[in-house]
Structure formats: C-alpha cells, structure tokens
Amino acid sequence: MFFRTTTIRAGVAALALVFGGMVSAAPAFADAGFKRWIADFRGTAAGAGISGSTFDRAFRGVSEPDAEVLEKARYQPEFTAPVWDYFDNRVNEDSVRVGREMARKYRSTLDKIEARFGVDRHVLLAIWSMESNYGEILKNDKVMRNVVRSLATLAYGDKRRAKFARTQLIAALKILQRGDIDESHLTGSWAGAMGHTQFIPTSFIAYGVDFDGNGRRDIWTSVPDALATAANLLAKNGWRSGQTWGYEVVLPQGRKFPGGKMSIGKWAEIGVTRASGKPFRDTGQSAELKVPDGRSGPAFLATKNFFVLKAYNNADKYALAVGLLADQIAGYGELVNDWNRPFTKLTFAEKQELQKRLLTLGYYDGELDGKIGSGSREAIKAFQERAGLAADGHPSKEVLTTLRQR
Numbered sequence: 001m002f003f004r005t006t007t008i009r010a011g012v013a014a015l016a017l018v019f020g021g022m023v024s025a026a027p028a029f030a031d032a033g034f035k036r037w038i039a040d041f042r043g044t045a046a047g048a049g050i051s052g053s054t055f056d057r058a059f060r061g062v063s064e065p066d067a068e069v070l071e072k073a074r075y076q077p078e079f080t081a082p083v084w085d086y087f088d089n090r091v092n093e094d095s096v097r098v099g100r101e102m103a104r105k106y107r108s109t110l111d112k113i114e115a116r117f118g119v120d121r122h123v124l125l126a127i128w129s130m131e132s133n134y135g136e137i138l139k140n141d142k143v144m145r146n147v148v149r150s151l152a153t154l155a156y157g158d159k160r161r162a163k164f165a166r167t168q169l170i171a172a173l174k175i176l177q178r179g180d181i182d183e184s185h186l187t188g189s190w191a192g193a194m195g196h197t198q199f200i201p202t203s204f205i206a207y208g209v210d211f212d213g214n215g216r217r218d219i220w221t222s223v224p225d226a227l228a229t230a231a232n233l234l235a236k237n238g239w240r241s242g243q244t245w246g247y248e249v250v251l252p253q254g255r256k257f258p259g260g261k262m263s264i265g266k267w268a269e270i271g272v273t274r275a276s277g278k279p280f281r282d283t284g285q286s287a288e289l290k291v292p293d294g295r296s297g298p299a300f301l302a303t304k305n306f307f308v309l310k311a312y313n314n315a316d317k318y319a320l321a322v323g324l325l326a327d328q329i330a331g332y333g334e335l336v337n338d339w340n341r342p343f344t345k346l347t348f349a350e351k352q353e354l355q356k357r358l359l360t361l362g363y364y365d366g367e368l369d370g371k372i373g374s375g376s377r378e379a380i381k382a383f384q385e386r387a388g389l390a391a392d393g394h395p396s397k398e399v400l401t402t403l404r405q406r
Contacts, residue, residue: 031063031064031065033156034063034064034065034152034153034156034157035063037152037155037156038059038062038152041152041155041166041169042055044166044170045170045173048170048173048174049174049177050170050173050174050177051177054173054176054177055173057176057183058148058172058173058176058183058186059148059152060183062146062148062149062152065149065152065153065156065157066145066146066149066150066153066190068145068190069145069149069150069153069154069190070153070154070157070158072190072191073154073158073160073161073190073191083292083293083297083317083339084293084339084340084341085372086317086321087317087320087321087324087339088339088345088372089371089372089373090129090130090321090325091321091324091325091328092348092370093347093348093349094348094370095129095133095325096325096328096329098129098134099122099125099126099128099129099134099325099328099329100329102125102128102134103121103122103125103329106223106224106227109211109223109224109227110124110125110227112211113211113224113227113228113231116228116231117228117231117232117234117235117239118235118239118241118242119230119231119234119235119239119241120326120330122326122327122329122330123234123245123305123309123322123323123326124227124230124231125326125329126321126322126323126325126326126329127197127230127312127322128196128197128226128227128230129325130318130321130322130325131193131196131197131198132195132196132197132198134196135196135223138187138195138196138220143189144187144188144189145187145188145189145190146186146187147172147186147187147188147192147194147201148169148172148173148183148186150188150189150190150191150192151165151166151168151169151172151192151201152165152169153165154191154192155169161191165192167202168192168200168201168202169201171200171201171202171204171205172186172192172201174201174205175201175204175205179216180204180208180216180217180218181216181218181220185220185221186220187220194219194220195218195219195220195226195229196219196220196223196226196227197219197226197227197229197230199219199229199233203233204217204219204229206233207229207232207233207236208225208229208232209225209228209229209231209232210225211224211225211227211228211229212224212225217229230312233311233312234308234309234311234312237308237311238304238308239305239308240304240305240308243282243285243303243304243305244281244303244305245302245303245305245306245309245319245322245323245326246287246290246300246301246302246303246305246306246320246323247264247274247275247280247287247300247301247303248274248275248276248298248299248300248335248336248337249267249272249273249274249275249289249299249300249301250272250273250274250275250299250336250337251271251272251291251295251299252270252271252272255270255271257270257289260288261286261287261288262286262287263283263284263285263286263287264280264282264283264284264285264286264287264301264303265280265283265284267287267289267301268280268283272289272301275298275335275336275337276333276336285303285304286303286304287301287302287303288301288302288306289301289302290302290306290316290320292316292317292320293339293340294340296340297337297339297340298335298336298337298338298339299337300320302316302319302320306319306320306323307319309322309323341394342392342394343392343394343395343396343397343398344396344397344398345397346395346396346397346400348370349370350400351370351371351372351395352368352369352370353400354376354380354395354399354400354403355367355368355369355370355376355379356368357400357403357404357406358376358379358380358383358403361383361403361406363379363380363382363383364376364379366379372395376395377393378393380393380394380395380399381393383399383402383403384399387402389402
C-alpha cells in the first residue's frame, strides 16, 4: 500500500543512482547499465514463462531508471507521527462521508460481495479509503507510476529491495501476459502497489477476482473487481463472517493486565467493559488488549478479525484505523474516549481552511486536502514562529484562530 507523498529533494532529475551507499557519477553510464540489466533480466523472465512479446511490450519506452522511485526508496522520515495524527488523517468526517456515498452507489455490488465472501461491506469501504482515497489517488499522475519501470528501477538500483522487486516484476509481467490489464494501464505506487485496493503483483495473482465477469481481473478501473479482490484476501486469511474486529473498552483503574489473548468473558471478569456501555456480543471470542496511545488514551479489545486485517497491512495502527473507519461508515459513532492530543482538534473542513489560509499567506504550497503531513506541519511551524506562538506544528484551534485574525 501507499498513502503519503514525500518531498523530493532538488537535483533528482540528474538521475544520481545509489548502490549500497555508492553514487554513480554519470547518468549516461547509469542508463547504459540499466539497459544491460534489462537485457539480462529477459532471460530470467523467459525462465519464468514470460514470452518475448510480453517482455517487449512491458519494457517498451523503459530506457532509464526512475530517479524519483530511488529517492523515495532512500527517504527516511525525520518525524515520527504521533498516534492521533495517524488516525486524524485517515478517520475523519470526509472519509466517513465519502464511504457512505460509496456504500449507496455500490450497494448492489457490495450485497453480492458480502454474500460470496462473507466480509462486511463497511470494512471493504474502509480499506478502499485507506489504500487509495476511494480511487482518487489513481487520478494523480504525480503519484501513479509505470509499475514495470518502478520495479525494474528498484531491482537494479536498491540493494535492500532488489529481491522483492525482481519477484514482483515477474508477477507484473505475468499479469500483462494473462491480459488482466494492458501495459499502458499497469500503474501503481513507487513500490509497485496497484489499483483501487493497492495490491502488489504477487498478492494480485494470489487473490485477484474477476467479479464483474468481463474475463479480466481489473483492480485499476473496475471497482467491483477491486473490492472483491480485497474481500477474497480477507476471506482466505480467515475472516469470520458476522463478527466484529473488536471493541473500544474502558479499563478498571489500579490494576495490571495480562499480555496475550484470552476470552472476552475473562476480560469482563477482571473489570473490562465496553466504552459504549453496551454488553459484549460474544463473550466466548478470544481477544487481545490494545492501547496504542497508552493507558490514558482509548483502549481496545482486538478479536480474530483485527488480526485478519493485518494480513493486508501488518501494522496495528492500520488494522485499527480500518476498524474504526468501518464502524463510523456503518453509523456506530466515534470513539467515546479520544486520543491524547495536546491541543483542541480541528474538524476536517477547518483543517482545509487552515491550509488555505497558510497558502494565501505564503507559508504552504501543498494540496488543500485536510490531511496534515510534513508540508502542513512545516508551514504551521513557520507561521507559529512569526506569530510568536509555540512552534509545535500542531493543527490547533489556536493556530486557526490566529490565522483568521490576519
């Protein structure tokens, strides 16, 4: 999967390539090396059953590495986002609103997917939001790239990812050879994640579904295929139909809690209750306690389906964000206990207003998307410094109020 863009440093266009810390001196030499690598890889592809005609179609026009891919592969973020920042950017009024719109638009399709795979529609919508902003990212030419070129670049120029990239490149060529998509539409993130639901090529081959019945598994232009493919992945990894991913809970004060899993009934016996005040639905389910923001933040009992979600992305925060967003799209409400923010939260619309005002004043030059990334934080800090505020970069009510006075 991919979600956030990063700032690409000046000079990338010079095509400086990194090999284990060594930078090649001349772009012309690097291009020649890349062409030799492609020629050598032709034999590897043939050994995997890729025809010469498929190989030629895939690599037509691919004559030099993608320098931006290598830059993104080298990028190490200096800022580690706090937990509330991760969730605010993914579970918000806008992602919920659009999710409900998509639920109405694709109701018939989602009915059929649920019937076939047993996966809750709201979970699929939440994954769609998390992976590609309901397909909006696929329209962004600054983000979407030629998958063959991206993977060839990584296989050639990134030692850490070379083995992964070669495996994915062979899989991408098999996708082309099968005819699921043509080479002009085989696009994805810089790391090769593809389509509405951001599958890497090997996962696409394992789980891809032709749900619209046109003979092609097309997660790029067919929403039914994309959502069914996500459902197939979850189903094959043990999704339990009709069961939740977990519960927000309240922990009793003054005691320690066991690590690992035990039944919800056992958790209830030691004083753990649902934050909503409602009873647990199935006390026999096994669950594990999750406190991503510490004991003073919201707490959760994560059940089997939470861990199935991690087959999609192995981060607890990802699985939790999918679960929380799915619940809100379904109408179950927001968290009872909010994250430990050191400021008053802005609404999604207010964040867009904040970005617009920073743009007008010359502090910000990014998208007015309501998502607070590194560019927004740096702009906020610059304004705070000029306004005599603590330069913490937080999108707070205080900052917006001060901006409105300018």
